[in-house]
Amino acid sequence: MNTYPMKRVTIVCEAYAKDAVKKLLREIGAHGYTIFDVEGAGSRGERPGDIREFANIQIEVIIPPERAVVLLQRLEKEFFSRYAMIAYDSDVRVLRENKF
Amino acid sequence: MNTYPMKRVTIVCEAYAKDAVKKLLREIGAHGYTIFDVEGAGSRGERPGDIREFANIQIEVIIPPERAVVLLQRLEKEFFSRYAMIAYDSDVRVLRENKF
Amino acid sequence: MNTYPMKRVTIVCEAYAKDAVKKLLREIGAHGYTIFDVEGAGSRGERPGDIREFANIQIEVIIPPERAVVLLQRLEKEFFSRYAMIAYDSDVRVLRENKF
Amino acid sequence: MDVFEAIRANLLSPAVLFFALGIFAALVKSDLKFPEPLYVGLTIYLLVAIGFKGGVAIAESGLRQVWLPGVAAMLLGALIPVWIFPMLRYVGKFTAVDSAAIAAHYGSVSAVTFIAATDYLKSVNVPYEGYATAFLAVMESPAILVGVVLGKLATKKAGESSGASLRTAVHEAIFGRSIFLLVGALVVGALCGTAGMAKVQAFFVTPFQGVLALFLLEMGIVAGRRLGDLKKVGPFLLGFGVLAPLLNGALGVYLGQLTGLGIGGATLLGVLAASASYIAAPAAIRMSLPDANPTFYLTASLAITFPFNITVGIPLYLAFARQLFP
Amino acid sequence: MDVFEAIRANLLSPAVLFFALGIFAALVKSDLKFPEPLYVGLTIYLLVAIGFKGGVAIAESGLRQVWLPGVAAMLLGALIPVWIFPMLRYVGKFTAVDSAAIAAHYGSVSAVTFIAATDYLKSVNVPYEGYATAFLAVMESPAILVGVVLGKLATKKAGESSGASLRTAVHEAIFGRSIFLLVGALVVGALCGTAGMAKVQAFFVTPFQGVLALFLLEMGIVAGRRLGDLKKVGPFLLGFGVLAPLLNGALGVYLGQLTGLGIGGATLLGVLAASASYIAAPAAIRMSLPDANPTFYLTASLAITFPFNITVGIPLYLAFARQLFP
Amino acid sequence: MDVFEAIRANLLSPAVLFFALGIFAALVKSDLKFPEPLYVGLTIYLLVAIGFKGGVAIAESGLRQVWLPGVAAMLLGALIPVWIFPMLRYVGKFTAVDSAAIAAHYGSVSAVTFIAATDYLKSVNVPYEGYATAFLAVMESPAILVGVVLGKLATKKAGESSGASLRTAVHEAIFGRSIFLLVGALVVGALCGTAGMAKVQAFFVTPFQGVLALFLLEMGIVAGRRLGDLKKVGPFLLGFGVLAPLLNGALGVYLGQLTGLGIGGATLLGVLAASASYIAAPAAIRMSLPDANPTFYLTASLAITFPFNITVGIPLYLAFARQLFP
Numbered sequence A, B, C: 001m002n003t004y005p006m007k008r009v010t011i012v013c014e015a016y017a018k019d020a021v022k023k024l025l026r027e028i029g030a031h032g033y034t035i036f037d038v039e040g041a042g043s044r045g046e047r048p049g050d051i052r053e054f055a056n057i058q059i060e061v062i063i064p065p066e067r068a069v070v071l072l073q074r075l076e077k078e079f080f081s082r083y084a085m086i087a088y089d090s091d092v093r094v095l096r097e098n099k100f
Numbered sequence D, E, F: 001m002d003v004f005e006a007i008r009a010n011l012l013s014p015a016v017l018f019f020a021l022g023i024f025a026a027l028v029k030s031d032l033k034f035p036e037p038l039y040v041g042l043t044i045y046l047l048v049a050i051g052f053k054g055g056v057a058i059a060e061s062g063l064r065q066v067w068l069p070g071v072a073a074m075l076l077g078a079l080i081p082v083w084i085f086p087m088l089r090y091v092g093k094f095t096a097v098d099s100a101a102i103a104a105h106y107g108s109v110s111a112v113t114f115i116a117a118t119d120y121l122k123s124v125n126v127p128y129e130g131y132a133t134a135f136l137a138v139m140e141s142p143a144i145l146v147g148v149v150l151g152k153l154a155t156k157k158a159g160e161s162s163g164a165s166l167r168t169a170v171h172e173a174i175f176g177r178s179i180f181l182l183v184g185a186l187v188v189g190a191l192c193g194t195a196g197m198a199k200v201q202a203f204f205v206t207p208f209q210g211v212l213a214l215f216l217l218e219m220g221i222v223a224g225r226r227l228g229d230l231k232k233v234g235p236f237l238l239g240f241g242v243l244a245p246l247l248n249g250a251l252g253v254y255l256g257q258l259t260g261l262g263i264g265g266a267t268l269l270g271v272l273a274a275s276a277s278y279i280a281a282p283a284a285i286r287m288s289l290p291d292a293n294p295t296f297y298l299t300a301s302l303a304i305t306f307p308f309n310i311t312v313g314i315p316l317y318l319a320f321a322r323q324l325f326p
């Protein structure tokens, strides 16, 4: 069984950033994404996720390494100053290289 | 403190595949699993997770590397063609080697 | 774009351990955390997450490697015997080193 | 009151208007969305309420009147796939497993369509047999099982692997959420009868129509979201999604009259025959015929037949019943 | 009406039948499941409604009648652990911390059992003091605190570390979700009295019994899921789960009569004494006595005592009250 | 009844008492928390119910009476930001984008505050125009759009990038969850009129006040959680959060009388002008003016103005209306 190296970029942010991030993912050509409703705390304080105004999400995207770089750069440039958000990437291995 | 290398296999799929995947996990001898209700999009379109018929889940399993291979192979063979699903693995380190 | 190595410590445990774990995270100086409501099964049996008494959560924390060690050690010493819980760490790369 | 008048009246009911509002919300991409637990909660409420009411009605009328039309309803449900399957397979040129899957959905029933029909009958003051819910209960599973068997035979023939065992299908078709709630509440209602009803009426009966209206708002959103798939499924399925209900509906009404139901009851049996399942069937089929393409059966039942029945179908079946009955 | 007749009547109420349906659903592994938010929502509704009603009743009757039985109830709750702890520790051979944890659960109370009892009293036309809810409110915490102290002392002795501080326990026992809602709604009800009741009656009172029935369906599923653990806990705890309520129930009824309550009120005090907490206590105990094994106290209170009280216990306590009162 | 008496009466209503209970729960860090789906469900219920009722009222009274005060309300909403923006910018020394964001919130409206006001008017037997809900509907969006435009101009000037396009704002302001539900239900209600109302009354009207009380419990928790931010926003915003509603409220009442509304209707228009949005506005602003600091506008509208209006404001606006009307 061959597996192929990919990056998983994880973005945790306030729910209001959802559409903007989705748009960005389309632009960089991600083939898909997975979104979690989460609770959390960070420099922007607690996000109990009790009401929409303070809701928090985690977005995970599997993309080829080169795209991951672009994604992180644009997140840093366009999002970090605006939204409660963190982003990081890690290495994963997938089975169907060209699905991602 | 000793930590031991394990694989974390992540499966994102439509909720209807849940029981089938759980069965598979038992068969390959996983000692546990964690399931998330998620929203997502991929080649099989959007899964807003609004109603059960379009619900989406993520399953994470910590297992020894050799078992991870078996799991991924069987997922590829028996599930990929049938269900909206992706699977990938990554390296993690645990504290209690024989718990997994 | 520079990225910096961090550890992501993942803790999956019964919901009742939540406050205790949060307290621990404060003590070891984590700057934030993200919490997921999950379902799961392990050596302590099924946690269907249907009612609070059997609820299950996953906590993810991004911290510097040296702190990760401390966190895992204290979890092993103070929590594993008491709560339904697993913990493991993995390598990630972040953009803002001193945010974590 | 002529047919068009009847349809107009139906279209102006809160339930149907909220359904339309939901479709509109989906079309304009409003961020309006019912959280899944709310959807599940409303479903549970509606199924338990309708089942309980039906059970009490059976306790009152006794099984003697129920069994004949009940058996007829069951047979009808089981036989509908038998004409739908070949039609899709050989006329529509669908794969065997897809044909079987769709057939299962149209033989089975939609509880919400049934509920909307009772709502409509009330509003036009047409009385109906309270125990008609029993027909809803007995019609949900048989078609699913028939469909799964058809699918298995076909895939067996083609030598493909056959996914989750038939046992899964049986279990899902009998103990699956919706059917279990409906039958369970029916039995509970039958056991505690009017005395029990007196206690819970204020929750299960009085606000019922309002809850239905709210639920149809959500159903509109869900159906609206699938409208995009209409082009994926092709013209044949579009036509099928409208004609099949008309045919099955007529069959149902006719059978209702034959087995001694009144205008109301016959209409409801017609509605059941005409309706396509989108809760019980998709779950059972997805798990036991995983090779069938969900886009086909979900779009047909949810985005074509369901809206058609809710808006135009129900008044038509009543009109047809009015013709049949002297 | 003799006892068996009374039990039969209780078993045929919608609430109990839905509870049985829930257990059945769990046994046949139906995928029927209430989403957690729905469960929480129903809990909130029931606690607020019962608390509010009780508060209004207090506003009407005045504290003068409430305080004596209230104090008695409180003492009863605090003392029950004192006989249960040694019994489990030395007869049942449980560890000290497990004994303390279980004792806390049986000294504390189950709001749902209390609500089901009021439901039953209504259906058999036995009047009861509306302010009885106050007893429910004051009995929830004391036993938890006593249990935690017992557990701490024991574990201290054994020199083990003692988990979350006692402060956690106190805070959880006073401000924990269920007790907070109950007491809070009670105070709100007492403050706005009948005038306020008139406004919210249609939501908090009229549909109440129906909501209870639906909630018991879920409780049945939850309890049913734990039935598998019965073999894990051993025969002693099985017997204990049935005998302890009978004994505590008798105590409660007797104390009720002593402190001047009527048949209805005395029965309710008996039900409270007999019931075991499965919302407030597990939360507080898990956090302040983490070394206690949840399987023991959850199975005992949720899978043994709760079903026993709901089905057979409640009518028995009423029957006993009928004996006591001339 | 003098003002203080009126305020006392308001403070002792179930709705306000439950709101206070919620704030208390947050302050004592009770783990009481409504799951988000429950919060969303209650919001949907309240918006649909109030919208539907308003629509039926319009169907009854006809548009002729509604349009004049309706247009006035709309203008009022659009103009409030025009005096609030410079005040915050130049007196309060807030950044342009923050001033614009806050202005949008105060020009827009809070549906829950409006609902609480109708609740209050009922309890003090002051009749009001049922179609007043139409004002709620038309006042929600305009101020948001004005605010966004002000913010864009400012940020453009400052040459910053301008986040999500104005189109997002317009879409969110028109099709956003809350406004969509309200207007949609209003149209549905207007279309099916009293006939439709008869069907759904038992769900959308009868239990309404009780649901409001329960919802305010949750709102209290949410507002209470933000109290900690009060020190972050500084004294100016604290004063602003109380004075702005008083001023806008007076404006609203006055305008109501000018355009021919009765005491009740004028009070409600005052309440609308005085209220600050915390559902529609935050969503639209966060997406179209991401550079504005949410702590300012959320704390002001949710933790200062909302509690003020619910407790003291509403009776004051009524008192003022009583002065104005001969």
Ligand SMILES: Nc1ncnc2c1ncn2[C@@H]1O[C@H](COP(=O)(O)O)[C@@H](O)[C@H]1O
Residues within 6 Å of the ligand: A012, A013, A014, A038, A039, A040, A041, A042, A043, A044, A045, A046, A047, A056, A083, A084, A085, A086, C030, C031, C032, C033, C034, C035, C060, C061, C062, C063, C100
């Ligand atoms: N160190 C961390 N580990 C895990 N999640 C974090 C961490 N810091 C922040 N987060 C998540 O990211 C969200 C936004 O972070 P912030 O912008 O720092 O408030 C928080 O609500 C958390 O859910």
Ligand SMILES: Nc1ncnc2c1ncn2[C@@H]1O[C@H](COP(=O)(O)O)[C@@H](O)[C@H]1O
Residues within 6 Å of the ligand: A030, A031, A032, A033, A034, A035, A060, A061, A062, A063, A100, B012, B013, B014, B038, B039, B040, B041, B042, B043, B044, B045, B046, B047, B056, B083, B084, B085, B086
């Ligand atoms: N590139 C991706 N990154 C993250 N999640 C994905 C990706 N592609 C697919 N998924 C998830 O996997 C589910 C099934 O994928 P698919 O079979 O491609 O529709 C989707 O609904 C997503 O939740």
Ligand SMILES: Nc1ncnc2c1ncn2[C@@H]1O[C@H](COP(=O)(O)O)[C@@H](O)[C@H]1O
Residues within 6 Å of the ligand: B030, B031, B032, B033, B034, B035, B060, B061, B062, B063, B100, C012, C013, C014, C038, C039, C040, C041, C042, C043, C044, C045, C046, C047, C056, C083, C084, C085, C086
């Ligand atoms: N091998 C595993 N892989 C993924 N999650 C696990 C695994 N084992 C346990 N868990 C999670 O950790 C929780 C507690 O584990 P345990 O203490 O073994 O019952 C379970 O409910 C699961 O959610």
Ligand code: NA
Residues within 6 Å of the ligand: D105, D106, D107, D108, D109, D110, D248, D272, D273, D274, D275, D276, D277
């Ligand atoms: Na059918």
Ligand code: NA
Residues within 6 Å of the ligand: E105, E106, E107, E108, E109, E110, E248, E272, E273, E274, E275, E276, E277
């Ligand atoms: Na007790």
Ligand code: NA
Residues within 6 Å of the ligand: F105, F106, F107, F108, F109, F110, F248, F272, F273, F274, F275, F276, F277
């Ligand atoms: Na305003």
